Amino acid sequence: MAYMGSKAIDIERMPRGGPNASCLDRLLETDRLEYLDRDDVDEGVKRSVIRALEWTGEKFGQTENFARIALDEVADVADPKILELGAGHGGLSRKLLDWHPTAELTVTDIEAESVAAMAASDLGEHPRATVRKMDATAIDAPDSHFDLAVFALSFHHLPPSLAARVIADGTRAAGKLLIIDLPRPPWPLHLVRLATMLPFAPWIPFVHDGVISSLRTYSPSALRVLAEHAGADVELRGGLVSPQVVVASARR
Numbered sequence: 001m002a003y004m005g006s007k008a009i010d011i012e013r014m015p016r017g018g019p020n021a022s023c024l025d026r027l028l029e030t031d032r033l034e035y036l037d038r039d040d041v042d043e044g045v046k047r048s049v050i051r052a053l054e055w056t057g058e059k060f061g062q063t064e065n066f067a068r069i070a071l072d073e074v075a076d077v078a079d080p081k082i083l084e085l086g087a088g089h090g091g092l093s094r095k096l097l098d099w100h101p102t103a104e105l106t107v108t109d110i111e112a113e114s115v116a117a118m119a120a121s122d123l124g125e126h127p128r129a130t131v132r133k134m135d136a137t138a139i140d141a142p143d144s145h146f147d148l149a150v151f152a153l154s155f156h157h158l159p160p161s162l163a164a165r166v167i168a169d170g171t172r173a174a175g176k177l178l179i180i181d182l183p184r185p186p187w188p189l190h191l192v193r194l195a196t197m198l199p200f201a202p203w204i205p206f207v208h209d210g211v212i213s214s215l216r217t218y219s220p221s222a223l224r225v226l227a228e229h230a231g232a233d234v235e236l237r238g239g240l241v242s243p244q245v246v247v248a249s250a251r252r
């Protein structure tokens, strides 16, 4: 249970739009899984989604934008230790290693195939990078081991109880947890976004996963409830059309 003011909230049943989500917002939600989360999907389909994420991130400047946001959070740390969770292709870690001369990166994902692909890439050879498998809900590191943990475009994959666990464990293992995820716009705008993607979803795996991501992304109020449940303080930024940025730290 999370307690917001005097109200107890059952987070497992909380809509992605938060406890006070409108009826229409509650309809824009799904239990369907993305290809990336399914075990019954051909590995080639999943790799195509990961490659498309890497390509769009580079092409549209998102990777650079996320790297800038992450580096701002460790601007006062001389040699930051950074953990990337759910790294997928490792593009963000690669950018952080390029831009920061001394940052040490632990680059992780829960999917063995993604970890193997990143380890076989330049990241596997990089003297300041360690590539390994890790579940963001059970971070294998001592308390405060990292200055920053980053979880980009991945938080919506998790149901509320696991999402809250990421906040709790991320803020335990790192001084700050940075979550960057898709915005959850008000329902009319959300409908427009879905309408532009839906015709392509049956044919393009990346768009299929994009539609489900859009329906599963959390609203700012839901993020606050999850942080409260995890006992963390949060600062929320962005979010209407730009990605949502959450900076969480353990409440001391």
Ligand SMILES: C[S@@+](CC[C@H](N)C(=O)[O-])C[C@H]1O[C@@H](n2cnc3c(N)ncnc32)[C@H](O)[C@@H]1O
Residues within 6 Å of the ligand: 036, 053, 054, 057, 085, 086, 087, 088, 089, 108, 109, 110, 111, 114, 134, 135, 136, 137, 151, 152, 153, 154, 157
């Ligand atoms: C949409 S991809 C995002 C990849 C990359 N971060 C990006 O910004 O393009 C989501 C990633 O989260 C990973 N993931 C899902 N659940 C996870 C968990 N519990 N722990 C760690 N990674 C997870 C998936 O394997 C996938 O690589």
